[in-house]
Amino acid sequence: MTLKVYVDRISQPARAVLIFCKVNGIEFDEINVDLVKKEHKLPEFKAINPFGQVPSIADGDFKLMESHAILSYLACSSPGVADHWYPSDLKKRAKINSVLDWHHSNLRRGGVGFVIQTILGPVLGIPTSPEAAAETEQVLISSLSKIESVWLNDYGDFLLGNKEPSIADLSLVCEITEFEVLHEMDRTRVLAPFKKVLRWIEDTRIATSPHFEEVHKAILISKASLHKLPVDENYETASGIKAMRDMDIAAE
Amino acid sequence: MTLKVYVDRISQPARAVLIFCKVNGIEFDEINVDLVKKEHKLPEFKAINPFGQVPSIADGDFKLMESHAILSYLACSSPGVADHWYPSDLKKRAKINSVLDWHHSNLRRGGVGFVIQTILGPVLGIPTSPEAAAETEQVLISSLSKIESVWLNDYGDFLLGNKEPSIADLSLVCEITEFEVLHEMDRTRVLAPFKKVLRWIEDTRIATSPHFEEVHKAILISKASLHKLPVDENYETASGIKAMRDMDIAAE
Structure with missing residues (x-):
């Protein structure tokens, strides 16, 4: 079956x-x-x-x-x-599990909260408040900072210094690409300072292309709907995030 | 080493x-x-x-x-x-992983929030608010209700209908035994309606005795400190939760 x-x-x-x-x-x-x-x-x-x-x-x-x-x-x-997605080696696997466990109360909590407070709440009538907005933004920034400084180290392109992506890369990157639905100002404020994070999102996209782009097309529907704009048929996957990365490359 | x-x-x-x-x-x-x-x-x-x-x-x-x-x-x-703690069978293991993943954004989020809002916050000077208190209590009650109606089914004494405990039982039960530090009124309000949950906590204690009791002695220190009372040397592990269970047995 x-x-x-x-x-x-x-x-x-x-x-x-x-x-x-x-x-x-x-x-x-x-x-x-x-x-x-x-x-x-x-x-x-x-x-x-x-x-x-x-x-x-x-x-x-x-x-x-x-x-x-x-x-x-x-x-x-x-x-x-392939073994790199979830290694059979117990220690390598445990490390990936620890990133996945960490994700729940950190990046996911901050990310979902931030999307609700900045765009979903006001559009869908979900209650928001300045205190909740400040708290979720703080959780989100702290999480991105920990990814940048700890989970992404200097040994490889992916989390934990791995040279190939794991299920943790996929889970965490998909949380962040959701920020494409945000107002550009909000997205830039939280993401732009994190250069390694921006590079890692692009590396994960490339490693899972063309499926990454095909599945992420759903975001153009969400985005158009939330911003009450027509669907942009020329939308490029995660183009807002990619634009920040491109600016970094230009500045390097 | x-x-x-x-x-x-x-x-x-x-x-x-x-x-x-x-x-x-x-x-x-x-x-x-x-x-x-x-x-x-x-x-x-x-x-x-x-x-x-x-x-x-x-x-x-x-x-x-x-x-x-x-x-x-x-x-x-x-x-x-023993295999029952984290079965090598892929499907049994995946089910335990799903309970553990669910735990983060549900019982843990509600439980930690509830303890902060009702006792830790006021005592330690952590900011609390009626809105946050209502939200965390709602997350907690919803989580306990899901444990009672879904995760604890009628096949066995432990989560997922298992006949012996897994690492998920230990993790979730230890979250709930933390409620020993609460005021009795708060603990009773959130826990008393959940008869299967109370029985399961006791079953988990018995399955891991005497280590469960020995390790939980730390709660008597936390509790005495938070309530500004002398340490009760006769404290019985999770006695507040056990009292509710005993009342249920008396009523059965």
Whole structure:
């Protein structure tokens, strides 16, 4: 039975799982669960994931939620996934797990909060406050600073000094590319100081191309909708983030 | 070289790691990093964990942070750890990983926030607000409700219907036993409705006795300090939570 992957491409962890499957040639059926239409709250989806969240997978009778658990399961259970995505060496694997665990209460918490406080909240009517905005921005900046100074070291292009990407790179980069939906001013304020982070996003895109770009096209829909603009058919994946990187290169 | 485990027993994830090591007969040196004395901010500890958090471990030159990553690493790398703690079967392991991932943004976020808003904040001068208190209590109640209705099912005594505990049981239970430091009124309000959760905490204590009780003695120090009371030498581990469970048994 073919693996079923339940996603909405507007979700950043869902995009990470989709890109991973495509890059690694995993055979799967993509099943769209439209979050805007509240399809994640329907009983038929609650039978897959009782908490109503994407991404989720069903591998025959086996159902699994939480993107990190899904990524590590697929890396271990799918034939032909290169070892660098989730190394079999216990110490290398443990290090990747520690980045993934750290992600939850740091980059993800700050990133999701920042997107809500700056654009999603005002547009969708979710309550925001100056205190919550300041707190999430502080968590986000602190997280980006830790990625820049600790998780990205000088040995390789990817997290933990690795020379090839792991599931942690994919998960964390997809969190940050969500910032494409922000107002340029907000995106620049939080991201521009982090030169290594900008380079690493581009390196991860290149390592997972063309699937990275194809899956990220969903952002142009989100962005147009949030900013009440027509969809820009010429949109280039993560072009706002890439523009900052290009400015850095020009300045070097 | 003996494994070094850096902890302060007032930290709930640190307690989970300590109990795991002791239950499984793992040889280690416990190194106390006194959080009240801010020893986690000293350069010598930042050399172990640049983010200054406990628990952390050092296994020779290999350093690891984040309690879930530490627990899964120790389960896989230490000889003689029973399979039920972190099964080698990929699907069983993935399910445990999904509970652990879920924990971060749910029970842990709600639990830590609730403890800060109700007792730690007022005593230590950390800012609190009615809005933040209401939000964290809502996250906590929702998390406990999901443990009660989804993660604890009718097949076994432990999470995911397992008949023996996993590292997820230990991590989540240690989060909840922290509520011993709360005012009784607050603890009862959030925990009393969840009968399966109360039973599961007691089952986990029994499965890991006497190490569970020994490691949890740190709570009597925290509790006495926070409530400005003398240390109760007759304190029984998690007695406030156990009292609720005993009332349930009496009512059954």
